[in-house]
Amino acid sequence: MSLSQMKKSLTARIVQEKIYNLLTQGMRLDGRSPTDIRPVSIVTGLVEKADGSALVSMGGTKILVGIKTEIGSPYSDRPKEGSFTVNAELLPLASISFEPGPPDERGVELARVVDRGIRESKCIDLEKLCLIEGEKAYILFIDIYVLDYDGNYYDPSTIAVLAALATAKIPKYEVVNGKVQKTGEYFNLQLQALPFTVTFGIIKERFLVDPQLEEESALDVSLIIGVDEKNNIVSIQKNSPGLMPENLLEQMIDVAVEKSNQIRRKFIETLNLKI
Amino acid sequence: MPLYFSERELVLPGQLLSDDGKRSGEGTYVLGDKVYALTVGFATIKNDKVCVIPIKGTYNPQPGDRVIGIVIDVKPNGFEVSLGRHLTATIRIPDKKEVQALNLKVGEAIYASVKEVGLKGVFLEAGEKIKKLTSGLLVDMHPSKIPRLIGRRGSMINMIKKETGCEMLVGRNGYILIKGPSPTNEFAAVAAIRLIEREAHSQGLTERVENLIKNILGSGVKDERTEFEAGK
Amino acid sequence: MREQNLKLVSEEGIRIDGRRFDELRPLKIEIGVLDKSDGSAYVELGKTKVFAAVFGPKEVHPKHLALPDRAILNCRYHMTSFSVDERKPLGMTRREIELSKVIREALESVVFLEEFPRTSIDVYVEVIQADGGTRTAGLTAASLALAEAGIPMADLIAAVAVGKVEGHLLLDLCDIEDKYGEADMPIAMAPRLNSIVLLQLNGRLTKEELKKGLELAKKGINEIYQKEREALRRKYSGVSPVEV
Numbered sequence: 001m002s003l004s005q006m007k008k009s010l011t012a013r014i015v016q017e018k019i020y021n022l023l024t025q026g027m028r029l030d031g032r033s034p035t036d037i038r039p040v041s042i043v044t045g046l047v048e049k050a051d052g053s054a055l056v057s058m059g060g061t062k063i064l065v066g067i068k069t070e071i072g073s074p075y076s077d078r079p080k081e082g083s084f085t086v087n088a089e090l091l092p093l094a095s096i097s098f099e100p101g102p103p104d105e106r107g108v109e110l111a112r113v114v115d116r117g118i119r120e121s122k123c124i125d126l127e128k129l130c131l132i133e134g135e136k137a138y139i140l141f142i143d144i145y146v147l148d149y150d151g152n153y154y155d156p157s158t159i160a161v162l163a164a165l166a167t168a169k170i171p172k173y174e175v176v177n178g179k180v181q182k183t184g185e186y187f188n189l190q191l192q193a194l195p196f197t198v199t200f201g202i203i204k205e206r207f208l209v210d211p212q213l214e215e216e217s218a219l220d221v222s223l224i225i226g227v228d229e230k231n232n233i234v235s236i237q238k239n240s241p242g243l244m245p246e247n248l249l250e251q252m253i254d255v256a257v258e259k260s261n262q263i264r265r266k267f268i269e270t271l272n273l274k275i
Numbered sequence: 276m277p278l279y280f281s282e283r284e285l286v287l288p289g290q291l292l293s294d295d296g297k298r299s300g301e302g303t304y305v306l307g308d309k310v311y312a313l314t315v316g317f318a319t320i321k322n323d324k325v326c327v328i329p330i331k332g333t334y335n336p337q338p339g340d341r342v343i344g345i346v347i348d349v350k351p352n353g354f355e356v357s358l359g360r361h362l363t364a365t366i367r368i369p370d371k372k373e374v375q376a377l378n379l380k381v382g383e384a385i386y387a388s389v390k391e392v393g394l395k396g397v398f399l400e401a402g403e404k405i406k407k408l409t410s411g412l413l414v415d416m417h418p419s420k421i422p423r424l425i426g427r428r429g430s431m432i433n434m435i436k437k438e439t440g441c442e443m444l445v446g447r448n449g450y451i452l453i454k455g456p457s458p459t460n461e462f463a464a465v466a467a468i469r470l471i472e473r474e475a476h477s478q479g480l481t482e483r484v485e486n487l488i489k490n491i492l493g494s495g496v497k498d499e500r501t502e503f504e505a506g507k
Numbered sequence: 508m509r510e511q512n513l514k515l516v517s518e519e520g521i522r523i524d525g526r527r528f529d530e531l532r533p534l535k536i537e538i539g540v541l542d543k544s545d546g547s548a549y550v551e552l553g554k555t556k557v558f559a560a561v562f563g564p565k566e567v568h569p570k571h572l573a574l575p576d577r578a579i580l581n582c583r584y585h586m587t588s589f590s591v592d593e594r595k596p597l598g599m600t601r602r603e604i605e606l607s608k609v610i611r612e613a614l615e616s617v618v619f620l621e622e623f624p625r626t627s628i629d630v631y632v633e634v635i636q637a638d639g640g641t642r643t644a645g646l647t648a649a650s651l652a653l654a655e656a657g658i659p660m661a662d663l664i665a666a667v668a669v670g671k672v673e674g675h676l677l678l679d680l681c682d683i684e685d686k687y688g689e690a691d692m693p694i695a696m697a698p699r700l701n702s703i704v705l706l707q708l709n710g711r712l713t714k715e716e717l718k719k720g721l722e723l724a725k726k727g728i729n730e731i732y733q734k735e736r737e738a739l740r741r742k743y744s745g746v747s748p749v750e751v
Contacts, residue, residue, distance in 0.1 A: 012345045013382040014452075015413050027458050029412075047636045048554060050589035060542050064635060066589030087597060092583065093560035093631035095543050100583050100631070102598055143588045143597075147558065147633070148541045213543075287739055288654055289662030289699040304619070304661065311699070313619065313659035315739060330743060331546070331657035333564075360545075361565035361626075 002105055016218035020203045029214060030059075035255055037198075037210040037263070040159060042270055044167040052168025056160035059212055060150030062094075065160035067142050069170050071180055074130060074137040082129020084140035086115040088157065095149035109239070111144060113197070114157050117226035117235040118142075121195035124165065128190075131173055136180045138170065151212040154224045158197045159267065165189055166273055194267065195228040196260040197235065200252050205245055207252055209259060220244070225256035229264060278325065280318040286327060287315055293325045300324025333360060334418035334448045336397045340389040343408070343446030344399070346379050354379055356387070356399060358448040359415060364389070364397040366405070377405065384408040384452070386444055408444070411454035412461045416468055418449040423475040424468060431471070431481055438488040439464045463491040515684055516675045524553070524681060531667070531679045531727050536647075536738035538655050546656025548738075550648040553681055554638035559648035561656040564626035578623035582611035584645055586634040606642045607632075613646055613666075613695050613704040619659040628658060639682040640668045643693050646705060651735055655742070664704055665732040666695030669720040671712060676720050678727045692717075694724040698732045 015029075022028055032038070038059030047053035050066035057063075074081055088111035090098040103111070118124065129138040142161055146153050169186035201211035201219040211219060220242035226235035233253065238244060267273075279291050286292065289311055293299075296308035303310050303325055312318065316327040336342070336358070344356035344364060353374060354366040366387070368374050379385065386406040387399040399405070416424060425432050425445065436443055441455035441464045451468065455461040467484045474480055515523050526532070532553030541547035544560035551557075567573035584606040588595045599607075614630060630652065632645035643666035650664035670680040672688035685691050690710025696703055712720060 011382075012384045012413055013380075014384045014408055014411065016382075017410070018412055022458055025458060031462065046556070047587075047589055049592060049636055049638075053589065062541070064587070066587060066635075068589050068594040070594065087588070089597070091585075091631070091633055092562075092629070093541060093544060093547070093558060093633055096562050096565070100585075141588065141594055145587055145633075145635075148543055150543060285740060285743055287663065287736055288660040289697065291699070302659075304659075306661070306700070311661070313661075314657050315654050315743065329657050331655065333657065361563060363566065 011214050011217035015214055019215055019218040020206070023203060023206050023208060028208065030212060034206070034208040035259065037155070037259060038212065040156070040263075040266070042159065042163050042267075044163050044271065050164075051170050052164040052166075054160040054163035054167070055147075056156045056163060057148075058152065058156035058159070058210065060148060061146075061153055061156050062148035063153060063156045063160045064145045064147050065142065065157070065164045067140055067164050067168050070139045070141065071131070071136055071173060072139045074134060076134075078126070079134035080130050081126035082137035082139060083126065084118070084124060084142055086111045086118070086142045086144065086161070088114070088144035088146070090146045090149070090153075093148075094146045098146070098149065109237070110146075110153060110157060113154060113224055113226075113235060113237045114144065114161055116237075117158060117195040117197055118161065118165075121193035121226070121228040121232070121234040123162070123191050123193040123195060124189060125192055131175055131180050132178070136175075138173075140170075149213070151214075151216045152199045152210050154199045155197050155210060155263075158195070158226070159263065162191070162194055162196070162267065163271060166191055166271055193228045193234075194264050195226045195234045196263045196267070197224050197226040198256040198259045198263075199224045200256075202242075202244055202248060205248070207248055209255065223252060225253065227257050227260035229261075231257050231261075278320075283317045283319055285315070285330075286312040286318045288312055292318055292327075298323065298325045300326035302327030302329055329419075331417075331419070334358065334362060336362070336364070336389045336392050336448070338389050338391055340447040341386065341445070342389060342399070342448040343384060343386055343413070343444065343450035343452060344448070346381055346383050346385065349374070349379065349381060353401070356385065358397070358446075359450060360418075360448075362397070362448065364399050366399045366401050368401045373402070377407075379405075379407065384413060384450075386446065386452075408452055411442075411444075411452045412458075412465065413450060413452050414465055414468060415449045416451060416472055418447065420472050420475045421445065421447055421449060423480075424451075424471050426481065431484065434481060434485060435464055435467050435488065438485060439467070439492070460492065463488045466491055513687075514673070515687060516673050516677070520675070522677065523683060528675055529678050529723055529726060531730055532681065534731065534734050536651065536734055538651055538738055538742040544652070544656075546652040546654065546658070548648040548651035548655065550644045550651075552640055552644045552679065554636055555640050555644050556634070556636040557641060557644045557648050558633045558635065559645060559652040560631050560633075561628065561649070561652040561658065562631075563628035563656070564623035564658070565629075567625065567627045573625040573627075576624050577620040578618075578626045578628050580611055580615050580618060580620060580628050580630065582607050582614065582630045582632070582649070584610050584632045584634070584642065586637055586641070590634050590637045606645075609705055609707065610642060610646050610649060613664060614649060614653065616702075616704045617650075617661045617664060617697050617700075618653065619661070622659050628653075637682065639680045639685045640693070642705075643667050643695060646695050647731060647735065651738065654739060662697035662699040663732065663735050664695050664697055665728045665735060666693065666705060667724055667727040667731060668693040669724045669727070671710065671716060671720070676716060676723055678723050690716075692720055692724070694721070694728070696725070696728050698728060
């Protein structure tokens, strides 16, 4: 059962009204324009015990992602493929509004939205992760932890997952006499797509990109759009209750394409990827 | 009796300050007749007592303080108001009609005075002393820096008001309401507040704040572009 | 499985990572790393990496859990799934529940809870990489986060583990030494108070070894305590009091 969010918002109405008021003039509380995203920083390899890891901050929001590989059986309906699962936890140290305990619906939603973009864009070549058809394959566990929450954990989580995947060194196994064994070598995942998400906040008839915490409290609705490098839309999630004016969708898609390209260019440059 | 600190020295929890247990003041504790610091803060002598002024102290409301709060609950006999940083205050109004007359809703901001502080919590004055805040830019600052924002006899705040052309309402609890002729003027006032917050201690601050405001209003608000940076 | 010829301490008394018996791993401390909390710290001891954050004192929910004469202190010690060699399943393990309790009790022994009746102080320790000594690094970080949050404390806490490996008493065990050693003894102290606030032993020691181990731990604890104080001073250098 999904319950209405019970937490009392401590953001004053006067601030929410100001956010809208500024937006009508093309301005925001932190000096950004409506379509500016906050500064992003990426640190990879912080967790050496993970096969890939990234600490990403987007403004005041910090996300830690780690990847672990195990050998398991392929799904019976996809015997020639390896697999991956995405989990997310909103850690209580990130915000007073996050409770300790198993991932709640917000964490599950975050994991599934990030998963969807990665899966639908065919970012990971799952066939290459199969060792013995129907029997043995690599399974990637991609775990997202929100460490510090200042609004919009979707976009930095996607960036962190892609950074961890792009820089991962997966322990290589080989098949010897029908059995899998570790070779002591490592391989790169060779990503086939880079699907970045762009999160929109909508207030009345206007929208902004990458809402920070105070802005989130003023939103009627938010919308997350994932776009791959061929400008295909690979994931969408309308999030939070409220009415979204239909005529905004097309504009937001255009902005999502533009912003995801901007993020992708900088991502490739920052991580020095050869793509 | 010797003291183990110089005036206004930064001290840390558990740091020995004096051998004379009787001189233990605010922010200190006594163990084996010696005085130690309780928090990170600045050691000082107040009325012959050894005290530590906490560096990140919570706001301690005093009767008469003017504060800005946000209504978090409306009850038949009054309101509950958040003063920020986990601090909640109550407004007690015995007359139900008076509660309705104030017409305050959850989420609305008010300017009010502290009436009393006791075991049962913090109480704000009721009645006409409550002013509803309906527009403007509400920002917050660490309460310990508010005196610096005001300055000696209001010198700092008056200069900011004059230079930015904004009206400013300062809550002792750290909330500040800014209302100016344009967002740019309001943002200049916010920039001034942030500079004071960062450099509350330094010399010649008034002049630097003044220059900052002049720079912003002279050249317009800086255009912040998205920057990526590689980590270490 | 341990390799047959793996030797953790050489003839010359040098450990597998090049340290001597009484040497700490490189220690890095940062204070105020998570903005949305009231106080936070990051501690790196070798490859052990830990965040801690504090919220409060704040109202207790539900209200009937509040205590009339003091604050309640809640603590959660948790490890990310990828912090260990074999992926840790999501959710709290029995080990994490126990460590949350001993860390909480260590903190309660120095925090002046009676200063904040009817409130709660929440402490979260998040291990992002575990290479031995996570509870002690976590406790060190938690104590610094409390200090940054301005919570009154009798002293900072500094903590480290000592252990016995191939017959040698060693300071600050890394994971492999802990795994294949004969004993592991995490200790936390409030150094100014000459008091122990956490003490556990897993393994076997003679009475003499226990005594020597405690001395060795105290040496490490004093070094950590100095580093904690330096980190706090660094954090607040250049900050001076506001005229009131």
